[in-house]
Amino acid sequence: MRGTMKAAGAIITIVASGLAGLVVAHSYRVRARRLAAWVTALSVLETEISFGLTKLGQAMRRAGQVAGQSPGQVLVRAAQLLEGGECGSAGACLSRALGEERDSCNWLWNRKWQEDMEAVVVLGEALGTSNSSDQARHIALASRRLERQRQVAEEAAATNYRLWSAMGFLIGGMVAIALL
Template sequence: MLLKLIGASLILFAGTLIGFLQAARYADRPKQIRQLAGALQRLETEIVFGQTPLPDALQHTASNAGQPVGRLFQAAADELSAGEGRSFRECWDHAMRRAWPTTSMRTPELTVTLRLGSILGMSDKDDQLKHLRLAAVQLKAEEDAARDDQAKYEKMSRSLGLLLAALVVILMV
């Protein structure tokens, strides 16, 4: 009997924890999108006004951005510094795809970021500025959608984790 009680408690705890972790992802997504937009704005400043070379601009942006967004830019800076004869776009794509799973962001934000990577370093300052600002507008739209998802699903995720765990316990008894 004691063993069943301990097992039921562990299942309830695990289910609740899973629900809270999923809810945290819904809460983190709008914050991280805002953080990414801010980091792109810093990158814009480095490129356009500071005329900083791209590897250095990525490094500065990474050091000023909070985590996990800073890891995205650090990975891009590391890929670019490694060289290996790859283009900026290849380095950017590889870095974003490798570091993206550490964020709570989803495919639409990744698409915006990858599209931006195909332009950076390939055109003049004005064109890069235009694309950086376009990416900021697109990220703002994604942030609004993420905030809507958060309002809809955050509380539900917490409750669903607990309720599903309770269902499993009931079915076990």
């Protein structure tokens, strides 16, 4: 009976630790995907602003709908805040929407959020305040920064995904052995 209990405990420890490892591994991929979605969103935003001369609220909404995922929610919310006139400048609306999105997400999935989203926050301060060619330059600059971050995130994900996928189970196994 005692042996059975120990075996069950060991299995639970290994599974729990393995799952935790998988979650950590997944968080690396989430970051890379989120950055890729932001690059897509900014590309749509640039098209809407510099070619369509679409009003900023509508442009952010369309970019969000195309990009989906996290940037989709952030941009649609920022558009709501902007059109509601309750939040102030485009930068303030975007920062608030980003903050709300960050607070609603799992902390683990917000890996390096501050570092990644700094380009978007800086872009927000310039959105809508100048002519279309200037806007295109601001968006292209932010897009380049995000693309660079995405490449770094992809490399980190490639290395760490497999590492953490195995690491969880290994740690769980070691703990189980130690407890046995």
